[in-house]
Amino acid sequence: xxxxxxxxxxxxxxxxxxxxxxxxxxxxxxxxxxxxxxxxxxxxxxxxxxxxxxxxxxxxxxxxxxxxxxxxxxxxxxxxxxxxxxxxxxxxxxxxxxxxxxxxxxxxxxxxxxxxxxxxxxxxxxxxxxxxxxxxxxxxxxxxxxxxxxxxxxxxxxxxxxxxxxxxxxxxxxxxxxxxxxxxxxxxxxxxxxxxxxxxxxxxxxxxxxxxxxxxxxxxxxxxxxxxxxxxxxxxxxxxxxxxxxxxxxxxxxxxxxxxxxxxxxxxxxxxxxx
Amino acid sequence: xxxxxxxxxxxxxxxxxxxxxxxxxxxxxxxxxxxxxxxxxxxxxxxxxxxxxxxxxxxxxxxxxxxxxxxxxxxxxxxxxxxxxxxxxxxxxxxxxxxxxxxxxxxxxxxxxxxxxxxxxxxxxxxxxxxxxxxxxxxxxxxxxxxxxxxxxxxxxxxxxxxxxxxxxxxxxxxxxxxxxxxxxxxxxxxxxxxxxxxxxxxxxxxxxxxxxxxxxxxxxxxxxxxxxxxxxxxxxxxxxxxxxxxxxxxxxxxxxxxxxxxxxxxxxxxxxxx
Amino acid sequence: xxxxxxxxxxxxxxxxxxxxxxxxxxxxxxxxxxxxxxxxxxxxxxxxxxxxxxxxxxxxxxxxxxxxxxxxxxxxxxxxxxxxxxxxxxxxxxxxxxxxxxxxxxxxxxxxxxxxxxxxxxxxxxxxxxxxxxxxxxxxxxxxxxxxxxxxxxxxxxxxxxxxxxxxxxxxxxxxxxxxxxxxxxxxxxxxxxxxxxxxxxxxxxxxxxxxxxxxxxxxxxxxxxxxxxxxxxxxxxxxxxxxxxxxxxxxxxxxxxxxxxxxxxxxxxxxxxx
Numbered sequence: 001x002x003x004x005x006x007x008x009x010x011x012x013x014x015x016x017x018x019x020x021x022x023x024x025x026x027x028x029x030x031x032x033x034x035x036x037x038x039x040x041x042x043x044x045x046x047x048x049x050x051x052x053x054x055x056x057x058x059x060x061x062x063x064x065x066x067x068x069x070x071x072x073x074x075x076x077x078x079x080x081x082x083x084x085x086x087x088x089x090x091x092x093x094x095x096x097x098x099x100x101x102x103x104x105x106x107x108x109x110x111x112x113x114x115x116x117x118x119x120x121x122x123x124x125x126x127x128x129x130x131x132x133x134x135x136x137x138x139x140x141x142x143x144x145x146x147x148x149x150x151x152x153x154x155x156x157x158x159x160x161x162x163x164x165x166x167x168x169x170x171x172x173x174x175x176x177x178x179x180x181x182x183x184x185x186x187x188x189x190x191x192x193x194x195x196x197x198x199x200x201x202x203x204x205x206x207x208x209x210x211x212x213x214x215x216x217x218x219x220x221x222x223x224x225x226x227x228x229x230x231x232x233x234x235x236x237x238x239x240x241x242x243x244x245x246x247x248x249x250x251x252x253x254x255x256x257x258x259x260x261x262x263x264x265x266x267x268x269x270x271x272x273x274x275x
Numbered sequence: 276x277x278x279x280x281x282x283x284x285x286x287x288x289x290x291x292x293x294x295x296x297x298x299x300x301x302x303x304x305x306x307x308x309x310x311x312x313x314x315x316x317x318x319x320x321x322x323x324x325x326x327x328x329x330x331x332x333x334x335x336x337x338x339x340x341x342x343x344x345x346x347x348x349x350x351x352x353x354x355x356x357x358x359x360x361x362x363x364x365x366x367x368x369x370x371x372x373x374x375x376x377x378x379x380x381x382x383x384x385x386x387x388x389x390x391x392x393x394x395x396x397x398x399x400x401x402x403x404x405x406x407x408x409x410x411x412x413x414x415x416x417x418x419x420x421x422x423x424x425x426x427x428x429x430x431x432x433x434x435x436x437x438x439x440x441x442x443x444x445x446x447x448x449x450x451x452x453x454x455x456x457x458x459x460x461x462x463x464x465x466x467x468x469x470x471x472x473x474x475x476x477x478x479x480x481x482x483x484x485x486x487x488x489x490x491x492x493x494x495x496x497x498x499x500x501x502x503x504x505x506x507x508x509x510x511x512x513x514x515x516x517x518x519x520x521x522x523x524x525x526x527x528x529x530x531x532x533x534x535x536x537x538x539x540x541x542x543x544x545x546x547x548x549x550x
Numbered sequence: 551x552x553x554x555x556x557x558x559x560x561x562x563x564x565x566x567x568x569x570x571x572x573x574x575x576x577x578x579x580x581x582x583x584x585x586x587x588x589x590x591x592x593x594x595x596x597x598x599x600x601x602x603x604x605x606x607x608x609x610x611x612x613x614x615x616x617x618x619x620x621x622x623x624x625x626x627x628x629x630x631x632x633x634x635x636x637x638x639x640x641x642x643x644x645x646x647x648x649x650x651x652x653x654x655x656x657x658x659x660x661x662x663x664x665x666x667x668x669x670x671x672x673x674x675x676x677x678x679x680x681x682x683x684x685x686x687x688x689x690x691x692x693x694x695x696x697x698x699x700x701x702x703x704x705x706x707x708x709x710x711x712x713x714x715x716x717x718x719x720x721x722x723x724x725x726x727x728x729x730x731x732x733x734x735x736x737x738x739x740x741x742x743x744x745x746x747x748x749x750x751x752x753x754x755x756x757x758x759x760x761x762x763x764x765x766x767x768x769x770x771x772x773x774x775x776x777x778x779x780x781x782x783x784x785x786x787x788x789x790x791x792x793x794x795x796x797x798x799x800x801x802x803x804x805x806x807x808x809x810x811x812x813x814x815x816x817x818x819x820x821x822x823x824x825x
Contacts, residue, residue, distance in 0.1 A: 033308045033583045034590055034602050040309055040475035045520045050475065051379075052309050055352040058383035065382065077605040104601075107615065108608035198807065200590035200600065244804025245595045254519025257473065308583045315584055315750035320795045325750065326654075327584050330627040333658035340657065529794025532748065 014261030021047035025067035025215030032074030035201030048212035059087035067215035074103035088122040097125035106136035128172035190269040191232020288501040289536030296322035300342035300490030307349025310476030323487035334362035342490035349378035363397040372400035381411035403447035465544035466507020564811030571597035575617035575765030582624025585751030598762035609637035617765035624653035638672035647675035656686035678722035740819040741782020
């Protein structure tokens with residue numbers, strides 16, 4: 001097929017955002033202690049309600065009152081992974097979407113193996129990572145399942161598609177161009193600013209936004225595209241009013257907070273392509 | 276009685292704040308990892324000195340050099356609760372005020388039970404929560420002590436009074452109107468901005484401020500009212516100069532930092548009523 | 551000797567900073583949960599790449615891909631200290647510089663003993679603390695080694711020199727005047743703003759900057775001086791554009807981010823003295 005459609009109307013990010021703000025979904029995070037405050041504030045800025053809880057004794061109850069679950073392995077340890085598995089199983093049982101951020105997969109064995117364990121044991125709705133992380137998981141999946149790993153080499157798009165096919169999850173590969181794929185379709189989002197790389201937590205906050213949208217829009221590709229459009233536009237607007245990484249950081253929350261159905265269509269830049 | 280007195284001079288928040296800034300009390304926090312940075316910065320902004328320490332081996336020593344102790348169960352686990360109990364017992368021994376933030380009580384069993392255990396085992400000076408948290412604890416207290424739980428239903432004021440009577444603590448119930456009660460008196464603070472709900476940590480920072488004032492003013496109702504007046508005024512001033520949740524967050528520290536004996540009387544809005 | 555040389559050209563902070571930004575060294579932190587976000591953002595603002603990881607299973611691998619290691623005991627516990635020892639031994643093996651921030655040494659036994667254990671078991675490149683922390687460690691070192699502790703009393707400079715001699719490390723004693731010493735030379739940095747004391751994490755961020763420069767400049771005294779000049783200048787510039795502790799905090803990152811080879815020579819204030 002390969003029909004590229006630019007800024008097609010089938011996402012309607014503004015409408016989903018309005019619904020999000022009305023429903024105010026609860027987003028349960030089991031995440032790293034580096035950017036957890038940013039994740040909470042980003043979740044609030046978009047209009048959802050964050051909750052953070054990691055104790056084994058309570059994660060099932062917390063998931064049960066939530067509308068999406070973020071699992072981020074940025075500062076993982078064994079205890080945390082166990083809690084993620086407990087929370088994740090409950091989320092699967094209740095059909096609550098799970099967003100996995102395999103932060104640092106590929107950098108250490110613990111991270112790669114933990115991310116893979118989460119993928120194998122849980123039904124993950126969206127796996128969001130950078131090229132290195134998604135590549136690592138695509139490779140590992142290939143190896144674990146005895147598939148020739150040659151297939152995962154190649155373009156970022158191919159790698160993302162490989163992982164999508166293996167896992168059945170929506171794959172979000174962030175970068176200068178964000179790639180979002182599932183078994184049937186590919187989107188690319190071109191919004192964003194290089195300033196996002198000058199602060200920590202850009203990827204983590206993106207996961208919080210994807211979770212917030214996934215609580216509302218059950219087509220997780222569309223939810224992820226909507227989240228990344230919002231995040232990218234906010235970055236562009238924040239960059240214009242900042243004098244460095246500190247004010248960019250502050251502005252990023254202001255701009256997400258101020259997004260509207262009027263601003264989004266003016267700035268959004270994305271491509272859809274059928275597979 | 277029910278005599279409502281508006282902006283009566285018996286609090287004198289400005290004077291207590293001046294004393295606080297001269298004495299620079301040390302506020303030991305055992306708190307959650309989501310908003311801990313905000314709590315430290317808020318404590319510094321008001322003029323006190325924060326210290327964070329959770330290891331069982333050191334909490335007693337840390338409490339012993341502190342002037343108030345904040346216990347916040349926002350991201351609790353069993354190990355942390357044990358440390359809270361150790362620190363709390365030492366604080367009681369040394370007559371150092373304890374401020375409890377039963378964050379999320381009612382949301383999970385672990386939170387409700389842990390908050391209740393802290394209340395049962397420790398002498399808490401101030402329990403600060405939202406309506407749901409205070410309601411949960413009032414109910415639980417009622418149940419545990421075999422009291423008919425019907426009594427805790429009703430107005431927020433009644434619920435707060437019930438918990439105050441049961442525990443002997445000063446109760447702070449935050450909301451659009453903050454209610455502060457002990458066995459003898461009720462205050463209501465009307466300062467504040469809805470923007471405080473758009474960032475995480477508002478309640479946690481309020482607890483840090485209450486602790487800072489409680490280290491100076493031994494009438495904990497007055498200390499809590501003074502803290503909430505300061506926090507509410509800062510929110511109002513911050514709102515005026517912010518374009519969203521990010522700049523509001525930044526401004527909140529600036530405004531607390533800049534509070535003075537001139538600003539406070541101009542903006543404070545509170546009611547006292549004898550019981 | 552005692553020749554004081556003001557703003558001598560032998561540091562050339564601007565050039566080291568340019569090299570830092572080209573090389574983008576990876577700085578592994580095992581640090582406290584209070585200021586970890588600030589440390590990550592400060593590392594990014596100067597041009598390096600932060601990574602945070604504490605699990606025993608992965609710290610060796612993480613160190614192995616890093617260019618410097620920060621150990622900060624601000625919210626220590628036994629598990630964390632074990633991870634620090636594992637990571638530190640690997641760093642020593644690979645000749646990766648270790649920067650120790652003995653945060654709170656002197657306040658509790660656990661902190662003093664843990665800092666001393668790290669110093670005894672590891673080869674530390676730079677120990678950075680305030681006068682109290684460095685004094686505690688100089689004293690403890692003296693006691694442990696059976697040296698008369700009288701020697702560590704006296705001027706801050708003497709205390710710093712004592713610890714430098716005992717440990718072989720570069721010692722950074724921060725304060726109104728920052729003192730940087732090793733066995734052969736002393737520098738003093740006079741840049742900085744009192745506003746840095748109004749936010750949490752000033753010391754922690756200084757350690758992140760020292761680590762970033764130590765990954766590039768192998769004379770750790772010069773690396774530390776360069777880092778403190780940058781941090782002090784940024785504080786001065788940030789103070790001018792801030793209205794309180796919140797905006798100062800934000801500005802601090804902007805100013806570090808915007809430092810250039812043109813700005814630094816205009817503002818730097820430091821003294822070198824041969825011993």
